[in-house]
Amino acid sequence: MADIKYEILEKIGEISVSPKGWTKELNLISWNDRPGKFDIREWDPEHEKMAKGITLSKEEALKLRELLNKIDF
Numbered sequence: 001m002a003d004i005k006y007e008i009l010e011k012i013g014e015i016s017v018s019p020k021g022w023t024k025e026l027n028l029i030s031w032n033d034r035p036g037k038f039d040i041r042e043w044d045p046e047h048e049k050m051a052k053g054i055t056l057s058k059e060e061a062l063k064l065r066e067l068l069n070k071i072d073f
Contacts, residue, residue, distance in 0.1 A: 008047065009036045021045050031055070 010028040017023050022042045029039040038061045041053020056064060 005032050006030065012038075015040070018042065022051070029055070 007030045008027050009030055012026040012028060015024040015026060022044055024040070024042045027039050028036040030036045038056040038058070039053055040056075042051040043049070
């Protein structure tokens, strides 16, 4: 498997912390020198290891916000 290059451009916020210390975060990340995308995934404390996650374009993030705002919590 080829190495994946990433750079965390902006740490937006922490969603949760697991008992093992991994944090689920929302960040703006550049993958393989491409423009940044919004990214939700779990990271180890040193941000060297990551779990599978989801990346969203600005348009997708706006649509997700719209959908979440419709939910009556």
